[in-house]
Amino acid sequence: MMTLAAEIDHNGTSPEKLLAPVLSSFWDQPESWTLDTYRRHEGYEGLRKALAMDPDDLIAYVKDSGLRGRGGAGFPTGMKWQFIPQGDGKPHYLVVNADESEPGTCKDIPLLFANPHSLIEGIVIACYAIRSSHAFIYLRGEVVPVLRRLHEAVREAYEAGYLGTNILGSGLDLELTVHAGAGAYICGEETALLDSLEGRRGQPRLRPPFPAVAGLYACPTVVNNVESIASVPAILNKGKDWFKSMGSEKSPGFTLYSLSGHVTSPGQYEAPLGITLRQLLDMSGGMRAGHRLKFWTPGGSSTPMFTEEHLDVPLDYEGVGAAGSMLGTKALQCFDETTCVVRAVTRWTEFYAHESCGKCTPCREGTYWLVQLLRDIEAGKGEMADLDKLNDIADNINGKSFCALGDGAASPIFSSLKYFREEYEQHITGKGCPFDPARSTAWADDKNTDGKNAHRGVNA
Incomplete structure (x- = not known):
């Protein structure tokens, strides 16, 4: 996996002025995933500073840093921690969402593979802040090599005293459980993830109550993305002003x-x-x-x-x-320019239709019918009225489904019709895809220029 600490751009200028390798700063070093390597790069120093603070002051510090959730919505991390009620007599939980399954998203998995201790350190800091004694990492079960590496990192952390009882003499006790999911896109939604973690079918919950009040096992719970939590140690170690710079x-x-x-x-x-x-x-x-x-x-x-x-x-x-x-x-x-927009949007929509949990009608039925229309248009069997029908169905899903999966399915429909409606029309009037290699002069020209088909993967 490429890291850019040492990459150079076309003009020979170092990218260090544009890039900020922190989590990825030593991914390319031998055995970057081990505790020894992590310690050589100031690992667990942020934890020592955090444990010297009052938990409420720690929450305020992370809030003041401006760290926003890296899982998609961008909600302020410190504010999410602050929502956890204190003195309620209930157990508090931290759940790390490592169910990375959004098409195109591939940041958390390489982070866990190359630098798992950054997440573990962040988990301990977060649990100290919200007064939690048990944390969970919900990982996609398909990524077995990452699962094994994460288990080994957790073992190293227990052995070194960063997990378990009386962590670094602070009086903090913390158990960390790594849970492998069974592979469902819907489990990336935080309440569906909680249901899955409890052993039930992964489906989103009605809110309120929100997880901060009644989350895992009906107890106050913080659900954060991998990168969000892994970013916390550097903020504690180098300071919020450094982060805000x-x-x-x-x-x-x-x-x-x-x-x-x-x-x-x-x-x-x-x-x-x-x-x-x-x-x-x-x-x-x-x-x-x-x-x-x-x-x-x-x-x-x-x-x-x-x-x-x-x-x-x-x-x-x-x-x-x-x-x-x-x-x-x-x-x-x-x-x-060789990519067919209609084909790309069709493949994405097929994914959303397949991954819909079926709990709500707008998403369950809407994504199905979007796929039928898109397949007809792609195959040259569509009609002009289908374009307005696509837009109408997407509008009936957007903002009306039980969770954000429906909104996500509608987004590529709206935007592709906005920017590439003419290409949809070409599929209809031309009775098929203009990017078909048998019909496209662009494909033929490319073959003549390069001596081979340089469009591999375009229609995959």
Whole structure:
């Protein structure tokens, strides 16, 4: 997996001025995942400083740092901790959402694989703050190598006294459980995750009550993303002012941008919030040779797509929101001009229809019918009226489903019709996809130029 501490851009300029490798600063070192390597890079120093603080002061410190949740919504982390009622006589829980399954999102898994102790240290700090004695990591069960590495890191932490009883002599007792999920997109939704963790079918809960009041086992619970918790130790160790010196006023700090698709150098790019896709592409070699950007997602497939006119949009929560999309998980999927928008949106919608839990009618029925219409349009069997019908069905899902899965399914429909309605119409009037290799001159020209089909993966 690419890290950028030592990458150089086209002009020979070090990217250190644009990038901020913190979580990824030593991913490329031998055995980066071990406790010894983590300690050599000031590991668990943030925990020592946290344990010297009062828990309420610690929550206020994280809140003042401006750290926002890195799982998609961008909710202030310290404020979420502050919601946990104190003195209620109930157990408090921390649940780390490592069920990374949004199409295009691939930051938490490499983080856990290369630097799991950053998460473990963050968990101990968070549990001390919210007065929790038991934490859970809910991990996708398919990523067995990560599961094994995480289990080993937890074992090392117990052995070194960072987990268990009387941690570092502070009087804090903490048990950490790593739970492997069974592979369901819906379990990325925090209340569905809690139901799954309790042994039930993963389906979202009606709110209120919110998890902070009645979460896991009906007790006060904080649910945070992997990157959110893993970012806390560096804030404690280097200071909130250091953290706030990066990013923007309302979106401070560093984060992992996952660059993928038709780019020269895909990978994880850790940078301050507010960097632009143009800057990331400049330092990563740009789009693949001979091609240009057509459309891209700022935060995975559930966020409204952008086009090349949005290359200079600041990739922070406010900048992306003002431009009409969401930062989400910073999953920057880039597609070039050879990509069929209709086919891409169809594949995404098929995913959402398959992963719908079926609990609510708008999502269960709406995603099914979206797929039927999109397949007909892609195959050249659609009608012009189908485009308005697509928009109408998506509108009946958006904001009316039980959880955000429905909103995510509607986003690529709305945005693709906004920017590429003409391409949908071409599928209908031309009785099929204009990007079909048997019909497209672009494909033929590319074969003549490169001597091979450079479009591998475009229609996969």
